[in-house]
Amino acid sequence: MKMIDVEGIVKRFKDIVALKNVSFSINEGEIFGILGPNGAGKTTLIRILSGLMKPDEGKAIIDGNDVRKNPGKIQEVVGVVSEGIDVYEYLTARENLFFWGSMFNISKTQIEEKTDELLEFFSLKEHQNRLAGKYSTGMRRKLSIAVSLIHDPKILFFDEVTLGLDPHTAIKIRETAKFLSEKENKTVIWTSHYLFEPEILCDRLAILLDGKIADIGTPKEIREKTRKNDFWIIEIPRPSNNEKELEEIVKDFDAIIVLESTKYTIKVSEKNANNLAKELFNSGFNIVRIDPFLPTLEEAFISITAKHGE
């Protein structure tokens, strides 16, 4: 089921066209990444999709509601977490959740239940009566996510949410996004300049460049499109009893072997890949993966943006 359906969106700011005929759709429960260099139009797109701004042309349907005709309905189904959107620092975590809950016409009982659930989920229960201003950046960001979830939205925008956070909190937030998508079937839109995040997190992503979609697909599809080498990767679990034999076989096929903690990763040219795999198999090695050697998402992103003169 399509949760977001965007068709031919155009947005202008005086003589600057921020979005130029942007079209895509996002399915329910999907984690969708929107990537792009600064000024590509990501923020404008998110503002339109969250009902904060109307497009000049085109259609944006969010959970069946047109952002132009029914912006009030959009607010009921979206939650936005952004590095630039904070909570009230002179309210406690509990008070913040109560305040923001009451902005959504939710009953007091429901707010209470949801508040307890969210404080528990984000491990803030112990600190619920402390002023948000006294929280660490990580705790505050977690509270900000909790506030965005108070009205149980179907769609969550995570806009640069891990910026400036310690690795533990960043991991917790990524896990939260995954949990919301997998367990609660919520649609998550993720933007980040840390490109390993969408690579490990997103089901699909769009690369926005100069107000246009330069590429769209799964992270793997995007990486494949920008593949410039003809290497393949073969993986064998480690340790192996006949490591010496493995080294000799690999050497014969002019391949490189990398010893990792749990596996041997062999990088081999495309023309030798098939024969090397056969040889390894015949020698009794347990091959767990044979794949083309792909660039990382970061490399793919650089390649795509370079093509467009970024």
Next chain:
Amino acid sequence: MGNKNLKRSLIKIGKIVQKEFLSLSRDKTSLFFTIAVPVFILLAFGLSYTEGDPILAVELDIAVTDQDEGPFGDLFTQYLKDSDLVNVKANTSTVTEADDLIREGSVAGAVIIPQNFSYSIFNNATAFILVKADDSKHIVPPYLESKISRIVADFAENEITSGQASFLTIREETISGRDMPLRAAAVPLILGLALIFSCFDDTAGAIARERSKGTLTRLFISKISRWDLFIGKTLSSVILTIFRTIILLLIVKFYFNVKIIGSLILIFIVATLIAINTIGIGLVISVRQVSERAVVIANFAFMVPLIFLTGILQPIDLFPETTREAVKFIPYVWTNDALRRVVHLGQGLSSISFNLLYACFTAFLLYITAALAWKGRID
């Protein structure tokens, strides 16, 4: 070595100056305020002062009550009418009528020519002119007295023989009927200004802070309308204003020893209207994405001229005529006037009803302007 260090320092200083000007030229709001604030303040200051001696330059509106039945009463009335120092706005037959005109603010004072004025002059007895002034308007009574003194001196010199003139005096009376030191007279105006200052930060400052923290964006992502926001901000500021007013009134009463003659409820109503108007201005200013810094400058640009234009340093009666008429568009002129009447003259709702209606009208205009300006501009 010394020259080298000096040269390096000069380069750094030059770069800082260059950076400051470059930043300013690109920050349009700050650039506007940097130029507009001094110009606005200069105009506000300049326009509220008269050119030359204010005793000569400003014609104060007065009422004349001639109770004398002889020729000198008529003659002195004519002197008043011909004078450039005062403007005889009304001739009243009784002192009570003149008092009423002063109390309702139609005139700054009244000149009462008593019975037997001519008789006393003819008989070389002491004759006097009674000058009544509104002492709840600070500085006005001494100005009026000075003006009348000049007219009396002129009258005595031209119309009365030297022997008679020494018996012509001026008596003064004020309408509040109590001691009114300068500070006490200015208290309602200071009270008004203190409320305006504090209320301005309740909206413009608060909204700028919400904007910079991103909570304003979050508010608009939630299901809140413009009017919910406006009313919420207004109501909280009004409650704060009532609390502030209680504190200020306690200071006025127990520290400044100024007795409040009129109704406290009316003072709270006026304070509420001051708050609502100021919040309205704050909402209009907040439409633009102003930074907290710009709000501080706007606050300054807005408040300092008000100190002059609402008559705190110099009563509006002493403004040049054009300025006096122009400032009547400022709602605070009316709210401060209402505070003065209630605090010092004990006037009731009927006397200040126009003041309240005008303040309601300007508040309505400001909120409509804010609502229209905020439409479609949420962040």
